[in-house]
Amino acid sequence: MSxxxxxxxxKPILEAFKAGKRFDKILLLKNxxxxxxxxxxxxxxxVDTPVQHVPKEKLESIVSKYSKHKEANHxxxxxxxxxxxxxxxxxxxxxxxxxxxxxxxxILDGITDVGNFGAIARSAxxxxxxxxxxxxxxxxxxxxxxxxxxxxxxxxxxxxxEKSLVTTIKYLKANGLHIFGTSLxxxxxxxxxxxxxxxxxxxxxxxxxxSKEVIKLCDETLRIPMTGSTQSLNVSVSAGIVLYEAQKQxxx
Numbered sequence: 642m643s644x645x646x647x648x649x650x651x652k653p654i655l656e657a658f659k660a661g662k663r664f665d666k667i668l669l670l671k672n673x674x675x676x677x678x679x680x681x682x683x684x685x686x687x688v689d690t691p692v693q694h695v696p697k698e699k700l701e702s703i704v705s706k707y708s709k710h711k712e713a714n715h716x717x718x719x720x721x722x723x724x725x726x727x728x729x730x731x732x733x734x735x736x737x738x739x740x741x742x743x744x745x746x747x748i749l750d751g752i753t754d755v756g757n758f759g760a761i762a763r764s765a766x767x768x769x770x771x772x773x774x775x776x777x778x779x780x781x782x783x784x785x786x787x788x789x790x791x792x793x794x795x796x797x798x799x800x801x802x803e804k805s806l807v808t809t810i811k812y813l814k815a816n817g818l819h820i821f822g823t824s825l826x827x828x829x830x831x832x833x834x835x836x837x838x839x840x841x842x843x844x845x846x847x848x849x850x851x852s853k854e855v856i857k858l859c860d861e862t863l864r865i866p867m868t869g870s871t872q873s874l875n876v877s878v879s880a881g882i883v884l885y886e887a888q889k890q891x892x893x
Contacts, residue, residue, distance in 0.1 A: 646722045646784065647707045649715040651677035658684040663723040665782050666691040670700060670717035681718060689777050689804055724783055728799045730809055733772045734816055736799070744818060744839040745887055748774045750806055750855050751846035752876060755781045759790025760877035761844070766794035768884035769891065774801045774809060774841070810858045813841050822851050822859030823879060825872075831863050836887035844880045847873065 758781035803809045819840040845851035
Protein backbone atom coordinates (compact mmCIF):
# COMPACT_ATOMS: atom_id res chain seq x y z
CA MET A 642 0.00 0.00 0.00
CA SER A 643 1.28 3.50 -0.72
CA UNK A 644 0.49 7.17 -1.08
CA UNK A 645 2.29 9.74 -3.22
CA UNK A 646 5.68 9.15 -1.61
CA UNK A 647 5.41 6.37 0.99
CA UNK A 648 5.17 2.65 0.42
CA UNK A 649 4.10 0.34 3.25
CA UNK A 650 4.79 -3.38 3.45
CA UNK A 651 7.49 -5.84 2.49
CA LYS A 652 6.20 -7.12 -0.87
CA PRO A 653 5.23 -3.66 -2.22
CA ILE A 654 8.69 -2.31 -1.37
CA LEU A 655 10.42 -5.30 -2.98
CA GLU A 656 8.28 -4.87 -6.09
CA ALA A 657 9.14 -1.16 -6.22
CA PHE A 658 12.88 -1.89 -5.95
CA LYS A 659 12.67 -4.50 -8.71
CA ALA A 660 10.72 -2.07 -10.91
CA GLY A 661 13.62 0.38 -10.69
CA LYS A 662 12.07 2.78 -8.19
CA ARG A 663 14.50 4.65 -5.96
CA PHE A 664 13.99 5.39 -2.26
CA ASP A 665 15.26 8.25 -0.14
CA LYS A 666 15.30 5.95 2.86
CA ILE A 667 13.85 2.75 4.27
CA LEU A 668 12.54 2.51 7.84
CA LEU A 669 12.79 -1.01 9.23
CA LEU A 670 11.37 -2.30 12.48
CA LYS A 671 14.08 -3.08 15.03
CA ASN A 672 14.84 -6.82 15.12
CA UNK A 673 12.72 -7.47 12.01
CA UNK A 674 13.67 -10.72 10.30
CA UNK A 675 12.79 -12.96 7.40
CA UNK A 676 13.75 -13.48 3.77
CA UNK A 677 11.91 -10.36 2.59
CA UNK A 678 13.72 -8.20 5.14
CA UNK A 679 17.11 -9.58 4.09
CA UNK A 680 16.29 -8.99 0.43
CA UNK A 681 15.16 -5.42 1.10
CA UNK A 682 18.43 -4.79 2.94
CA UNK A 683 20.46 -6.25 0.08
CA UNK A 684 18.65 -4.21 -2.59
CA UNK A 685 18.98 -1.05 -0.51
CA UNK A 686 22.75 -1.55 -0.17
CA UNK A 687 23.12 -2.08 -3.90
CA VAL A 688 21.76 1.40 -4.64
CA ASP A 689 23.11 3.15 -1.50
CA THR A 690 19.69 3.68 0.07
CA PRO A 691 19.87 4.47 3.81
CA VAL A 692 18.14 1.96 6.09
CA GLN A 693 17.14 3.09 9.58
CA HIS A 694 16.09 0.65 12.30
CA VAL A 695 13.25 2.18 14.30
CA PRO A 696 10.73 1.18 17.00
CA LYS A 697 7.18 0.08 16.16
CA GLU A 698 5.76 3.40 17.43
CA LYS A 699 7.71 5.31 14.78
CA LEU A 700 6.32 3.19 11.96
CA GLU A 701 2.76 3.46 13.25
CA SER A 702 2.98 7.23 13.57
CA ILE A 703 4.05 7.47 9.92
CA VAL A 704 1.19 5.23 8.80
CA SER A 705 -1.21 7.41 10.77
CA LYS A 706 0.19 10.57 9.22
CA TYR A 707 0.59 9.55 5.59
CA SER A 708 -1.79 6.70 4.83
CA LYS A 709 -5.41 7.28 3.81
CA HIS A 710 -6.12 3.92 5.43
CA LYS A 711 -5.16 4.29 9.07
CA GLU A 712 -5.21 0.51 9.55
CA ALA A 713 -2.63 -0.02 6.78
CA ASN A 714 -0.28 -2.90 7.60
CA HIS A 715 3.32 -1.72 7.35
CA UNK A 716 4.67 -5.24 8.08
CA UNK A 717 7.66 -3.68 9.82
CA UNK A 718 8.91 -1.64 6.86
CA UNK A 719 8.15 1.71 5.24
CA UNK A 720 9.88 3.17 2.21
CA UNK A 721 10.04 6.86 1.28
CA UNK A 722 10.14 7.09 -2.51
CA UNK A 723 12.72 9.43 -4.01
CA UNK A 724 11.06 12.51 -5.46
CA UNK A 725 13.98 13.19 -7.81
CA UNK A 726 16.49 11.20 -9.85
CA UNK A 727 19.95 10.87 -8.34
CA UNK A 728 23.17 11.03 -10.34
CA UNK A 729 26.74 9.93 -9.70
CA UNK A 730 29.58 12.44 -9.36
CA UNK A 731 31.27 10.73 -12.28
CA UNK A 732 28.18 11.34 -14.45
CA UNK A 733 28.11 15.01 -13.40
CA UNK A 734 31.76 15.62 -14.25
CA UNK A 735 31.37 14.03 -17.66
CA UNK A 736 28.13 15.91 -18.30
CA UNK A 737 29.65 19.29 -17.45
CA UNK A 738 32.86 18.73 -19.40
CA UNK A 739 31.00 17.38 -22.44
CA UNK A 740 29.15 20.70 -22.60
CA UNK A 741 32.46 22.56 -22.46
CA UNK A 742 31.57 24.17 -19.15
CA UNK A 743 33.66 24.89 -16.07
CA UNK A 744 32.54 22.70 -13.11
CA UNK A 745 31.06 24.43 -10.06
CA UNK A 746 29.72 21.97 -7.50
CA UNK A 747 28.22 22.46 -4.03
CA ILE A 748 28.89 19.86 -1.33
CA LEU A 749 26.56 19.76 1.68
CA ASP A 750 28.17 18.32 4.81
CA GLY A 751 25.67 17.60 7.57
CA ILE A 752 22.80 19.76 6.26
CA THR A 753 19.78 18.01 7.76
CA ASP A 754 17.24 20.83 7.91
CA VAL A 755 14.79 20.39 5.03
CA GLY A 756 14.03 24.10 4.71
CA ASN A 757 17.71 25.03 4.53
CA PHE A 758 18.33 22.30 1.99
CA GLY A 759 15.53 23.50 -0.27
CA ALA A 760 16.72 27.11 -0.04
CA ILE A 761 20.30 26.06 -0.84
CA ALA A 762 19.08 24.13 -3.89
CA ARG A 763 17.19 27.20 -5.08
CA SER A 764 20.26 29.46 -4.76
CA ALA A 765 22.52 26.85 -6.35
CA UNK A 766 20.33 26.47 -9.42
CA UNK A 767 19.84 30.23 -9.79
CA UNK A 768 23.55 31.00 -9.44
CA UNK A 769 25.04 28.49 -11.84
CA UNK A 770 26.07 25.50 -9.72
CA UNK A 771 26.04 22.31 -11.78
CA UNK A 772 25.17 19.90 -8.98
CA UNK A 773 24.56 19.35 -5.29
CA UNK A 774 26.49 16.57 -3.56
CA UNK A 775 25.19 15.16 -0.27
CA UNK A 776 26.01 12.12 1.84
CA UNK A 777 23.80 9.04 1.94
CA UNK A 778 23.62 9.29 5.73
CA UNK A 779 23.07 12.52 7.67
CA UNK A 780 21.42 14.59 4.95
CA UNK A 781 18.03 16.28 4.72
CA UNK A 782 15.29 14.18 3.19
CA UNK A 783 14.15 15.43 -0.19
CA UNK A 784 10.44 15.53 0.57
CA UNK A 785 7.53 17.73 -0.46
CA UNK A 786 8.69 20.53 1.88
CA UNK A 787 12.17 20.55 0.35
CA UNK A 788 10.67 20.56 -3.14
CA UNK A 789 8.41 23.48 -2.26
CA UNK A 790 11.17 25.50 -0.59
CA UNK A 791 13.42 24.97 -3.62
CA UNK A 792 10.74 26.58 -5.84
CA UNK A 793 11.23 23.84 -8.41
CA UNK A 794 15.03 24.01 -8.44
CA UNK A 795 15.35 20.39 -7.31
CA UNK A 796 13.72 19.35 -10.58
CA UNK A 797 16.39 21.23 -12.53
CA UNK A 798 19.72 20.86 -10.75
CA UNK A 799 21.60 17.55 -10.62
CA UNK A 800 21.77 15.92 -7.19
CA UNK A 801 24.34 13.30 -6.17
CA UNK A 802 24.05 11.12 -3.10
CA GLU A 803 27.38 9.56 -2.11
CA LYS A 804 28.38 7.07 0.59
CA SER A 805 31.46 9.03 1.63
CA LEU A 806 32.12 12.73 1.15
CA VAL A 807 35.78 12.10 1.92
CA THR A 808 36.07 9.60 -0.95
CA THR A 809 34.06 11.87 -3.24
CA ILE A 810 36.24 14.90 -2.52
CA LYS A 811 39.40 12.89 -3.15
CA TYR A 812 37.91 11.86 -6.50
CA LEU A 813 37.10 15.46 -7.38
CA LYS A 814 40.60 16.59 -6.47
CA ALA A 815 42.07 13.81 -8.62
CA ASN A 816 39.97 15.18 -11.48
CA GLY A 817 41.45 18.65 -11.08
CA LEU A 818 38.80 20.40 -8.99
CA HIS A 819 39.85 22.92 -6.35
CA ILE A 820 37.99 22.39 -3.08
CA PHE A 821 36.84 25.43 -1.11
CA GLY A 822 35.54 25.06 2.43
CA THR A 823 33.53 27.68 4.31
CA SER A 824 34.80 28.34 7.81
CA LEU A 825 35.03 31.20 10.29
CA UNK A 826 38.44 30.06 11.53
CA UNK A 827 41.84 30.22 9.82
CA UNK A 828 40.30 31.30 6.55
CA UNK A 829 40.74 34.02 3.95
CA UNK A 830 38.09 36.48 2.83
CA UNK A 831 35.68 35.29 0.20
CA UNK A 832 36.72 37.94 -2.32
CA UNK A 833 40.29 36.58 -2.35
CA UNK A 834 39.19 33.23 -3.78
CA UNK A 835 39.55 32.38 -7.46
CA UNK A 836 36.30 30.75 -8.51
CA UNK A 837 37.19 30.78 -12.20
CA UNK A 838 38.95 27.43 -11.80
CA UNK A 839 37.02 24.11 -11.80
CA UNK A 840 35.90 23.87 -8.19
CA UNK A 841 33.59 22.60 -5.50
CA UNK A 842 32.41 24.51 -2.44
CA UNK A 843 31.73 22.72 0.85
CA UNK A 844 29.20 24.14 3.32
CA UNK A 845 28.63 22.62 6.74
CA UNK A 846 25.82 22.42 9.24
CA UNK A 847 25.08 25.41 11.43
CA UNK A 848 26.88 25.07 14.74
CA UNK A 849 29.02 22.05 13.86
CA UNK A 850 30.36 23.39 10.58
CA UNK A 851 32.27 21.17 8.18
CA SER A 852 33.43 17.86 9.67
CA LYS A 853 37.11 17.50 10.57
CA GLU A 854 37.69 14.76 8.00
CA VAL A 855 36.29 16.94 5.20
CA ILE A 856 37.91 20.24 6.22
CA LYS A 857 41.34 18.55 6.08
CA LEU A 858 40.78 17.84 2.39
CA CYS A 859 39.84 21.41 1.47
CA ASP A 860 42.48 23.23 -0.56
CA GLU A 861 41.37 26.56 0.86
CA THR A 862 38.94 27.80 3.50
CA LEU A 863 36.90 30.97 3.10
CA ARG A 864 34.91 33.28 5.31
CA ILE A 865 32.27 35.89 4.54
CA PRO A 866 33.25 39.24 6.11
CA MET A 867 30.62 40.45 8.59
CA THR A 868 30.34 43.66 10.58
CA GLY A 869 27.33 42.87 12.79
CA SER A 870 27.41 41.34 16.24
CA THR A 871 25.60 38.14 15.21
CA GLN A 872 28.22 35.40 15.03
CA SER A 873 27.15 33.63 11.86
CA LEU A 874 24.78 33.56 8.90
CA ASN A 875 22.14 30.97 8.16
CA VAL A 876 23.78 28.23 6.06
CA SER A 877 21.46 28.77 3.10
CA VAL A 878 22.30 32.49 3.10
CA SER A 879 26.03 31.72 3.30
CA ALA A 880 25.78 29.30 0.40
CA GLY A 881 23.97 31.91 -1.67
CA ILE A 882 26.61 34.59 -0.98
CA VAL A 883 29.49 32.26 -1.89
CA LEU A 884 27.77 31.15 -5.09
CA TYR A 885 27.01 34.75 -6.02
CA GLU A 886 30.71 35.60 -5.71
CA ALA A 887 31.55 32.58 -7.88
CA GLN A 888 29.04 33.58 -10.54
CA LYS A 889 30.23 37.20 -10.51
CA GLN A 890 33.80 36.11 -11.16
CA UNK A 891 32.81 33.66 -13.87
CA UNK A 892 30.69 36.21 -15.72
CA UNK A 893 33.33 38.97 -15.55
